[in-house]
Amino acid sequence: xxxxxxxxxxxxxxxxxxxxxxxxxxxxxxxxxxxxxxxxxxxxxxxxxxxxxxxxxxxxxxxxxxxxxxxxxxxxxxxxx
Amino acid sequence: xxxxxxxxxxxxxxxxxxxxxxxxxxxxxxxxxxxxxxxxxxxxxxxxxxxxxxxxxxxxxxxxxxxxxxxxxxxxxxxxxxxxxxxxxxxxxxxxxxxxxxxxxxxxxxxxxxxxxxxxxxxxxxxxxxxxxxxxxxxxxxxxxxxxxxxxxxxxxxxxxxxxxxxxxxxxxxxxxxxxxxxxxxxxxxxxxxxxxxxxxxxxxxxxxxxxxxxxxxxxxxxxxxxxxxxxxxxxxxxxxxxxxxxxxxxxxxxxxxxxxxxxxxxxxxxxxxxxxxxxxxxxxxxxxxxxxxxxxxxxxxxxxxxxxxxxxxxxxxxxxxxxxxxxxxxxxxxxxxxxxxxxxxxxxxxxxxxxxxxxxxxxxxxxxxxxxxxxxxxxxxxxxxxxxxxxxxxxxxxxxxxxxxxxxxxxxxxxxxxxxxxxxxxxxxxxxxxxxxxxxxxxxxxxxxxxxxxxxxxxxxxxxxxxxxxxxxxxxxxxxxxxxxxxxxxxxxxxxxxxxxxxxxxxxxxxxxxxxxxxxxxxxxxxxxxxxxxxxxxxxxxxxxxxxxxxxxxxxxxxxxxxxxxxxxxxxxxxxxxxxxxxxxxxxxxxxxxxxxxxxxxxxxxxxxxxxxxxxxxxxxxxxxxxxxxxxxxxxxxxxxxxxxxxxxxxxxxxxxxxxxxxxxxx
Numbered sequence: 001x002x003x004x005x006x007x008x009x010x011x012x013x014x015x016x017x018x019x020x021x022x023x024x025x026x027x028x029x030x031x032x033x034x035x036x037x038x039x040x041x042x043x044x045x046x047x048x049x050x051x052x053x054x055x056x057x058x059x060x061x062x063x064x065x066x067x068x069x070x071x072x073x074x075x076x077x078x079x080x081x
Numbered sequence: 082x083x084x085x086x087x088x089x090x091x092x093x094x095x096x097x098x099x100x101x102x103x104x105x106x107x108x109x110x111x112x113x114x115x116x117x118x119x120x121x122x123x124x125x126x127x128x129x130x131x132x133x134x135x136x137x138x139x140x141x142x143x144x145x146x147x148x149x150x151x152x153x154x155x156x157x158x159x160x161x162x163x164x165x166x167x168x169x170x171x172x173x174x175x176x177x178x179x180x181x182x183x184x185x186x187x188x189x190x191x192x193x194x195x196x197x198x199x200x201x202x203x204x205x206x207x208x209x210x211x212x213x214x215x216x217x218x219x220x221x222x223x224x225x226x227x228x229x230x231x232x233x234x235x236x237x238x239x240x241x242x243x244x245x246x247x248x249x250x251x252x253x254x255x256x257x258x259x260x261x262x263x264x265x266x267x268x269x270x271x272x273x274x275x276x277x278x279x280x281x282x283x284x285x286x287x288x289x290x291x292x293x294x295x296x297x298x299x300x301x302x303x304x305x306x307x308x309x310x311x312x313x314x315x316x317x318x319x320x321x322x323x324x325x326x327x328x329x330x331x332x333x334x335x336x337x338x339x340x341x342x343x344x345x346x347x348x349x350x351x352x353x354x355x356x357x358x359x360x361x362x363x364x365x366x367x368x369x370x371x372x373x374x375x376x377x378x379x380x381x382x383x384x385x386x387x388x389x390x391x392x393x394x395x396x397x398x399x400x401x402x403x404x405x406x407x408x409x410x411x412x413x414x415x416x417x418x419x420x421x422x423x424x425x426x427x428x429x430x431x432x433x434x435x436x437x438x439x440x441x442x443x444x445x446x447x448x449x450x451x452x453x454x455x456x457x458x459x460x461x462x463x464x465x466x467x468x469x470x471x472x473x474x475x476x477x478x479x480x481x482x483x484x485x486x487x488x489x490x491x492x493x494x495x496x497x498x499x500x501x502x503x504x505x506x507x508x509x510x511x512x513x514x515x516x517x518x519x520x521x522x523x524x525x526x527x528x529x530x531x532x533x534x535x536x537x538x539x540x541x542x543x544x545x546x547x548x549x550x551x552x553x554x555x556x557x558x559x560x561x562x563x564x565x566x567x568x569x570x571x572x573x574x575x576x577x578x579x580x581x582x583x584x585x586x587x588x589x590x591x592x593x594x595x596x597x598x599x600x601x602x603x604x605x606x607x608x609x610x611x612x613x614x615x616x617x618x619x620x621x622x623x624x625x626x627x628x629x630x631x632x633x634x635x636x637x638x639x640x641x642x643x644x645x646x647x648x649x650x651x652x653x654x655x656x657x658x659x660x661x662x663x664x665x666x667x668x669x670x671x672x673x674x675x676x677x678x679x680x681x682x683x684x685x686x687x688x689x690x691x692x693x694x695x696x697x698x699x700x701x702x703x704x705x706x707x708x709x710x711x712x713x714x715x716x717x718x719x720x721x722x723x724x725x726x727x728x729x730x731x732x733x734x735x736x737x738x739x740x741x742x743x744x745x746x747x748x749x
Contacts, residue, residue: 006527006675006692020503023523027500028689031488034496047472050499 001058005029015058030055037061043068083142084112084241084581085154085228087127087207088249089216089291092235095123095730097250102126103724104248109241111414112156112581116723118142120152120209123730125216127209129154141725143209144182146190150212153186156241157204157226158588160332165199189217197288197301201332201594205283207239211729216291222302223447223592224272224285224568227577231280237291242578243280243416247712254709255279256702258529258667261418265698266522266535267515268420269569271542276417276702277709285568304563305548306556309602315616318603322620329593330356333443341366341439343430343587344386344394345637346379348614349445349454351386351629352621353590357443358390367392368434368442370399370426377638385626397433399426401644408645408700409652413708414582415574418701420525420694423639424570427579435583442580446571447591450562451600452614454634456482457562458555461514462610465554467505475501481611484633509536511543511550514558521691525698528676530669539565555605641693642680645700649681652714655703656696665706673699 002008005024009015019025025033033055038044043065055061086105090098098121106117106128113130120127120143129142143152159165162181165188170176174187181202188196189208203225208217218239220228230239231246238249246252257278264270272284283289286302312318330353334340342354344367358365367390369383380396387394404425411428412419434442449455463470463478470478476494479501483489489497507513519536526535542564543549552560572589580587590596608615613634622630645653655661656677662670680688680696707714 006672006679008671020520021508023520023527023691026520026524026689026691027486027497027517028488028691030500031493031496032689034493045495047495047498050495051472051502052499055499056503 001061004032009058015062016060017058018056019058020056025056033061037065041065041069043072083154083156084109084130084245085128085156085205085207086240086245087125087154087209087216088239089125089214089237090235091124091214093124095121095126098126098730099726099728101249102128103726105240105245106130108245108248111584112241114584116141116725118725118727120727121730122209122211124214125209127152127154127207129156142182143727144180144186146186147177150210151186151190152209152211153182153189153206154209155182155185155204155206156228157202157206157221158335158586159185159200159202159204160335161199161201163335194288194299194301203588203592205241214293217288218283218291219288219301220283220285222286222594223563223589224572225577225589225592227573228283229275229280230283230289232291232296233279237296242414243275243277243709244413246280247709256665256667256706256710258531259533261667261702262526262529262532262535263538264418265420265525265528265695266519266532267539267565268518268522268694269565269574270417271538272564272568274538276705303546303548304560304597306552306559306601309598309600312599312603312606315607315619318599318607318616319620321599322603322616325593325596325599326352326590326620327356329590329596330443331360332593333588333590334360336441338440339363339366339438340441340443340588341368341434341437342392343367343442343444344369344383345445346382346386346629347445347632347635347637348618348621348625348629349448349591351382351445351625352448352617353443353445354386354390354392355621355624356590358392365390365392366437366439367394368430368437368439369394369396370430371396372399372639374640377640379635382626382629382632385628389626395433395437397426397430399429399639400648401640402648403429404639404644405648405650408650409704409708409714411579411582412701412704413714414578415701416578416705416709417569417574418698418705419570419574420698421638422641422644422697423637424575424579426639427575428582431580431583431585434580434585440584441586441588443588443590444576445591446576446587446589447567447597448614448617449634450559450567451591451597452617453555453559453604453610454614454617455562456613456634457514457518458558459611459613460517461554461558464501464505464513464517467501472498478611485635510540511557512536512539512561514554515561521694524691525695527672528669528695528699528702529667531667555610556601640685642688642696643685645696646681646685652704652707653681653700655707656699661703664711665703668702 007024102119110130115131117130127143143154145152159181162184166184169187176183197219203221205220205226205228227241229243255278260274260276264276273281275282287300289298342357344350367387371380372378404422407425411425459482479497504517509516526532576587618630676695680692
């Protein structure tokens with residue numbers, strides 16, 4: 001994330017920072033991020049998830065991916081595409 | 082077209098005034114290669130570098146009235162000067178020349194400040210009143226022609242381009258981090274911003290007066306959306322569009338030299354070319370930029386139109402190396418940080434135009450703002466109605482928004498829907514329409530270490546306009562475009578500054594008050610706005626090739642960071658070297674280094690729009706520092722030719738003791 005968005009998480013830029021409000025994320029980055037997470041973790045975001053304000057901060061991204069991975073482990077499959 | 086300069090310096094010895102004013106004129110001689118003229122007086126000097134277009138023999142400047150009291154330095158054209166002249170003659174005023182310059186001067190004497198609202202054109206001028214020592218400056222309504230000034234320590238300086246100030250004794254440029262932060266965030270300077278401490282741009286539609294008591298600035302024209310005609314039907318709207326645009330082109334063909342047209346390949350310049358070709362007897366000269374890379378190139382439409390109109394067509398092929406090589410010179414002419422590289426090809430195109438012997442070109446600027454051509458307007462409509470639409474309608478409209486951007490394609494539409502969800506409610510008061518754009522701006526503003534609130538000045542500009550709150554969301558978007566991107570980049574960095582770098586005057590038929598008023602009266606009256614410029618297309622569908630009528634908006638762009646990665650030049654050291662970056666003390670050097678490393682090493686497709694524009698901003702700021710603050714690089718002065726200087730000085734030992742009418746003499 002830091003390399004990708006040219007940011008550095010620290011006290012002045014905590015992990016729950018809203019990346020939209022800080023001008024870090026634009027439409028291109030948002031789409032790239034979705035595609036990266038799907039590829040890297042072998043998960044799929046449903047249209048509802050994509051419109052649900054999930055990926056606005058590193059904290060939310062981490063929670064969201066963890067939940068999806070846990071659900072996949074429990075159910076033996078990833079979320080429905 | 083010309084360039085003007087001047088100063089009020091009552092405390093200085095006027096002995097050096099001729100040398101100072103001529104050196105200042107030399108810095109902007111590219112704006113007026115046909116000769117320079119100046120007036121030096123006790124406490125004041127004004128001057129003009131002139132590009133002769135109307136009344137070439139007699140339109141010499143500075144021009145005075147018959148009493149020698151008022152002296153005018155004038156840049157630009159007032160296209161309705163013949164009508165104003167007739168009006169003035171009815172009032173008993175007599176004229177010595179055929180020029181619009183004299184009409185402007187007589188208008189001021191006859192009507193005072195009421196004259197500004199009567200002028201239809203692109204202009205910036207200064208009038209010096211020898212009797213009172215008053216100086217008046219004015220600028221056209223849309224910001225076609227530039228005018229900068231500085232008031233400090235009891236002195237007042239003005240110039241068409243800031244580079245003239247480099248030659249005023251003791252003048253030092255300093256970059257202003259707070260202004261830079263705002264420019265980065267909103268993409269362009271606001272109407273009064275320059276990026277330099279203490280130097281202001283006179284906002285379009287304003288005039289100012291400098292007297293012994295100080296400086297006052299007043300607005301004489303505002304953008305209003307209610308002054309248009311009452312239009313009953315779509316057919317009537319279409320007929321009126323044709324009629325008013327034709328009249329606007331007729332006015333802009335008033336010239337004693339040949340007029341050419343810049344063809345982009347899009348609808349707007351095609352309309353201008355068609356109307357111009359219909360009215361000129363000789364074959365029309367047209368000029369276009371082409372690129373090897375098809376993602377930027379519009380050659381097929383340009384060639385088809387040129388063939389259809391049988392023009393003398395000159396295409397200019399631009400390579401990434403051209404952009405890299407000429408960027409420093411072009412940004413020196415632009416004078417303010419730029420967010421994209423597309424102005425550099427325009428710099429080269431005006432050179433080619435000048436070489437072809439054409440001094441005046443018409444172009445399509447202003448059409449997208451007036452007739453809702455930008456996707457920004459559709460985006461505003463969509464986000465305004467977001468809560469009222471179901472998912473399917475949202476996706477359907479989103480798919481139509483930015484067809485030229487890959488990441489808006491069908492495979493990503495769900496993610497894009499999620500993004501728009503974030504921007505469906507106003508977060509920045511008054512700036513709703515531009516919030517997505519300003520996301521990119523926020524990223525660029527990170528280049529400044531302590532950016533403050535980069536949107537503070539634009540939020541204040543909006544608050545100070547009493548009529549703004551009553552506008553519709555789309556009108557607010559238009560209003561903001563007329564305050565930012567149009568004057569702050571399209572008409573200046575990509576427009577006047579590039580064309581005048583080679584003594585070519587650019588005229589814009591869509592920037593006519595009557596055309597704007599009509600557009601405001603018919604926009605969204607007969608359609609939902611999702612087919613951009615639909616009425617304009619319908620108005621000219623029988624006059625232009627189908628390929629152009631049916632072509633969707635194709636934003637004029639050029640390779641950005643990729644050009645510098647492909648053809649690195651020595652000056653990239655300015656953003657690669659720590660020692661050079663340290664010369665910009667307000668910069669977040671860590672971010673600047675990371676950004677530069679990323680955009681110069683990654684595949685162009687992996688570099689986002691905001692990264693591209695942040696890099697172009699960074700490079701601009703570093704080059705402007707070198708040229709203006711350190712006076713290095715391309716900073717240069719041309720020796721003025723055909724100099725005429727009127728010497729009115731009484732105080733200096735060097736002054737001849739002329740009569741009050743002055744005396745024309747050569748001082749160099």
